[in-house]
Amino acid sequence: MSAPYTLYFYEHCPFCTKARMIFGFKKIPYEKRILLNDDVDGPVRMVGRKVVPILEEDGHFMPESMDIVMHIDGVGTPVLTGKTRPEITSWLQKAAAPLYRLFLPRAAAAPLPEFDTTSARAGFIRRKEPSVGAFSALLEEKTEELTQLNALLKDLAPLIRSPEAVNGELSTDDIHLFAHLHSLSLIRGVVYPAEIEAYRQAMAVRSGVELFDDIAV
Ligand SMILES: N[C@@H](CCC(=O)N[C@@H](CS)C(=O)NCC(=O)O)C(=O)O
Incomplete structure (x- = not known):
């Protein structure tokens, strides 16, 4: 069926x-x-x-x-039963701007099925580039944003209570945090502290959403 x-x-x-x-x-x-x-x-x-x-x-x-x-x-027994923490929300807000500035140009160049046609890829570039500035500059190896993100990851590491759930019990914080880390995995040069590495690998397995590590640029 x-x-x-x-x-x-x-x-x-x-x-x-x-x-x-x-x-x-x-x-x-x-x-x-x-x-x-x-x-x-x-x-x-x-x-x-x-x-x-x-x-x-x-x-x-x-x-x-x-x-x-x-x-x-809500289908069957809920799993997102843990409490959320304001520190996680605040971290996500701080990371969002540098993350999307580096993520968008890399997504635009990535071998992803939603960009299988030239018009799909060109349309994405046309719509997204004005929001962050020239993609070419953001594709350089050493950017201000990468330095910022690596510093932010050092702040996040002590907030992770378990590789299985950021707050110890699964909550919507895990949904939002892994979505950020998933986008981050497309960016080469990101340095993951051990706690974050364990967390993002465990979340990838549990969610069935593969990281972009293999195609990072
Ligand atoms: N509030 C919506 C936002 C969804 C959203 O913005 N999706 C983007 C793709 S990441 C989109 O479809 N944008 C319109 C477009 O690509 O033209 C949600 O949480 O699902």
């Missing part, structure tokens, strides 16, 4: 990582459909706008990553 859940997503999309993670955490099978980045009609037909992730279940379509996470966590 085919899975009752279909998830439409892009591999580089951090919101999509969040939606994918909950299926792995709960060991719930789902059909994966990776859309081309310039497919407008598909998402518009499903949810009225160009956005991913989208969950399809029994002919109904649900956008919004955290709505999908909470919906799937």
